Amino acid sequence: MKVTIVGAGMVGSSIAYASMIKGVAREIALVDINRELAKGQAMDLSHGNAYVRPMRIHGGDYDVSSDSDVVVITAGRPQKGGESRLQLLKDNARIVKEAVAKSLSYSKEPVFIIVTNPVDVLTWVAWKASGLPRNRIVGSGTTLDTARLRQSIADHCQLDPRNVHAYVLGEHGDSEIVNWSHADIAGIPLTDFCRNCRRDCEADLFQKLFEETKNAAYKIIEKKGSTFYGIGLAVSKVLSTIFNNQHSVLTVSSVHPEFEGLKDVPFSVPTILGREGVERILKVGLSSAELKGLSNSAGIIANAIKNLRD
Ligand code: NAI
Numbered sequence: 001m002k003v004t005i006v007g008a009g010m011v012g013s014s015i016a017y018a019s020m021i022k023g024v025a026r027e028i029a030l031v032d033i034n035r036e037l038a039k040g041q042a043m044d045l046s047h048g049n050a051y052v053r054p055m056r057i058h059g060g061d062y063d064v065s066s067d068s069d070v071v072v073i074t075a076g077r078p079q080k081g082g083e084s085r086l087q088l089l090k091d092n093a094r095i096v097k098e099a100v101a102k103s104l105s106y107s108k109e110p111v112f113i114i115v116t117n118p119v120d121v122l123t124w125v126a127w128k129a130s131g132l133p134r135n136r137i138v139g140s141g142t143t144l145d146t147a148r149l150r151q152s153i154a155d156h157c158q159l160d161p162r163n164v165h166a167y168v169l170g171e172h173g174d175s176e177i178v179n180w181s182h183a184d185i186a187g188i189p190l191t192d193f194c195r196n197c198r199r200d201c202e203a204d205l206f207q208k209l210f211e212e213t214k215n216a217a218y219k220i221i222e223k224k225g226s227t228f229y230g231i232g233l234a235v236s237k238v239l240s241t242i243f244n245n246q247h248s249v250l251t252v253s254s255v256h257p258e259f260e261g262l263k264d265v266p267f268s269v270p271t272i273l274g275r276e277g278v279e280r281i282l283k284v285g286l287s288s289a290e291l292k293g294l295s296n297s298a299g300i301i302a303n304a305i306k307n308l309r310d
Helices: 010-021 035-046 085-104 119-130 143-157 190-195 205-214 216-224 229-243 288-309
Strands: 002-006 027-031 056-060 070-073 111-114 137-139 248-250 253-259 262-268 271-274 277-281
Touching (some): 085 288, 111 119, 119 262, 119 288, 137 277, 205 216, 229 248, 229 271, 262 288
Parallel strands (some): 002 027, 111 137
Antiparallel strands (some): 248 271
């Protein structure tokens, strides 16, 4: 299986690095408007081949991407400190449209994974630009936010984050929500798990954990300029799920035909992924406040799409 990563910057190269270490894919192509950067990243990565399952790695312009099964788009400009993800929209929409069109002239019907921010709106842009069925356009969505939330809960409760079943839903951004009402550990609702724990936790613990998750990117950007390792691992998991037809449940973003009166709106909910991309979007239990929050989040994304079209 071959993956092309358009955008060989920090996020693109981290996805390639994580995928290489995990043995995802047989061939990786890195494409960037800065061809020398793409070539340099490919050379650097290939020098690790002796220590992993070796794979073919190329860098350059779109011709290196031919016959890809999956195309990951990370091309764009990163979020600046204090800037909301939606502010990036217009510049990155143009870049994603071009990346989709050029990729399609070298690969027939790949599955696209959109990572560039604002990822939900750009998932819609990629879907429109590609003309492909909606299952083949997958946004990285809240996969990273879900991992951040699980890490925060795990740190607090002294647990393995892989045993925490809690999901961040909606926009990958400020309006995202958590489905606390259905979060559990070993089938024990998180609220019960916390009630029976001997530690003396703050009454607003869940709100604090949520704020920590939601503001993580801003904090990291403040400290080191951008975020890339977490998303690198999250997208390598999306890739392994697709390549190995694993049917894993991940909170990716996809274009929902209809949600609470909104048509063709992209956002994240737990979704089963396999070889052809989205296999099934799961209908998770939500409290009425959570449903309201999710509708609000979907509405914000729909509005951004409307602004982009106007
Ligand atoms: P970066 O600046 O390191 O890399 C972006 C790369 O895109 C650069 O190498 C640039 O030359 C390339 N590029 C720009 N225009 C292009 C074009 N027309 N064609 C091909 N390549 C082009 O930025 P970084 O840190 O890698 O971030 C990339 C994107 O990923 C940003 O939009 C950022 O906000 C997003 N991101 C998304 C996350 C998520 O959870 N969805 C998490 C972290 C970052």
